Amino acid sequence: MLSIEMPFPSLFSFQECLWFLDRNYDECLHSIQDQVLWKCLEIRGQKRLLKIFAQDQTLHVVVREGLHSEVSAIEDYLKIWFDWERNLAPFYELLQKDADLAFMAKAYRGLRLVAIPDLFEALCWSVIGQQINLTFAYKLKRRLVENFGESVSFDQKPFYLFPSPARIATLKPEDLRPFQFSGRKAEYIIGIAQAFETRKIVPSVLRQEVDAEAIFQQLTALRGVGEWTARYAMMKSLDIKTSVPYGDVGLYNALHQVKGFDKRPPREQLEALFAQFPGWESYLVFYLWRSLA
DNA sequence: TCCCAGGGGCATC
DNA sequence: GATGCCCATGGG
Numbered sequence: 001m002l003s004i005e006m007p008f009p010s011l012f013s014f015q016e017c018l019w020f021l022d023r024n025y026d027e028c029l030h031s032i033q034d035q036v037l038w039k040c041l042e043i044r045g046q047k048r049l050l051k052i053f054a055q056d057q058t059l060h061v062v063v064r065e066g067l068h069s070e071v072s073a074i075e076d077y078l079k080i081w082f083d084w085e086r087n088l089a090p091f092y093e094l095l096q097k098d099a100d101l102a103f104m105a106k107a108y109r110g111l112r113l114v115a116i117p118d119l120f121e122a123l124c125w126s127v128i129g130q131q132i133n134l135t136f137a138y139k140l141k142r143r144l145v146e147n148f149g150e151s152v153s154f155d156q157k158p159f160y161l162f163p164s165p166a167r168i169a170t171l172k173p174e175d176l177r178p179f180q181f182s183g184r185k186a187e188y189i190i191g192i193a194q195a196f197e198t199r200k201i202v203p204s205v206l207r208q209e210v211d212a213e214a215i216f217q218q219l220t221a222l223r224g225v226g227e228w229t230a231r232y233a234m235m236k237s238l239d240i241k242t243s244v245p246y247g248d249v250g251l252y253n254a255l256h257q258v259k260g261f262d263k264r265p266p267r268e269q270l271e272a273l274f275a276q277f278p279g280w281e282s283y284l285v286f287y288l289w290r291s292l293a
Numbered sequence: 294t295c296c297c298a299g300g301g302g303c304a305t306c
Numbered sequence: 307g308a309t310g311c312c313c314a315t316g317g318g
Contacts, residue, residue, distance in 0.1 A: 126299080126300090127300090127301090129298090129299050129300090130298095130299080130300040131297095131298065131299090132298060132299090132300095132314075132315065133297080133298040133299090133315085133316060134299065135316070135317075136298085136315060136316055137299080139316090140315095180314075180315070181314090182314045182315085183313075183314090184312090184313055184314085185314085188301085223301090223302080224300090224301065224302085225301085226300060226301045226302080227300090227301090228299080228300055228301085229300075229301080232299075245299075247299090247300070248300095249297085249298065249299055249300090250298095251299080253299095289299080295318105296317105297318090298316085298317085300313105301312105302311105302312090302313095303310105303311090303312090304309105304310090304311085304312105305308100305309085305310085306308090306310105
């Protein structure tokens, strides 16, 4: 058994992160019970089930069959997942300057932009979520994961990995239609899987690219990936925290509530607001989503 | 019934 | 480049 302890950085709240991971949706890629987070990962080719909980300002991770050689890979994953290394103090200072937004610095203190470290998962998830309500989107994701993803069992319960591009690339749209994917969504997801398989999209290469717009161009070259999807994947999976998913309905609803913006605010008004948060644009989006709860 | 959901592609002008 | 239409389904 492997046990890892990671002392919290400053301004980190595991509770707030758990809140995000447990928002009353039918999530299939992790589970939470009694403030304990369970997550299946593939570490150096092995499926591992992580038990993650907080105690004494420290994150504790227990991996039943984990090896000591896997510690750094597991730590690296968690640091990416919870945006561990970021110092939120500058963001909170910027929030204080906006009377309408200042409350978020206290209310959601320590909330990290919870990532989707797997780029393929992030892209598929955002395609699935296009133009349908989130409840239904989670239903579609669950069917995709349970039918095509690998899993480990513990306590009679399966814990799933997101399906690999290799697996999805072999499918035909007809294979996904019975699961209530639209023909279009099925085509998009399979096409994205094939782009990974043919190395048209290579996550490690994208992560090294410093020009965010070059990344945007590569992503939007994929069929089914428009501006919203690309910006979403950039902020959630590629650590580009200047990215804003323009067009996002939830973002607009939040700004309507918090700042009285129009339901469909003009682009210039949005850009003017985000210009006040250089480097923290994605965090502002994430916190605004948080405010919708 | 109607409209909207964490949009995007495509045709058309 | 702007606009209109289609996709598919569930929830209010």
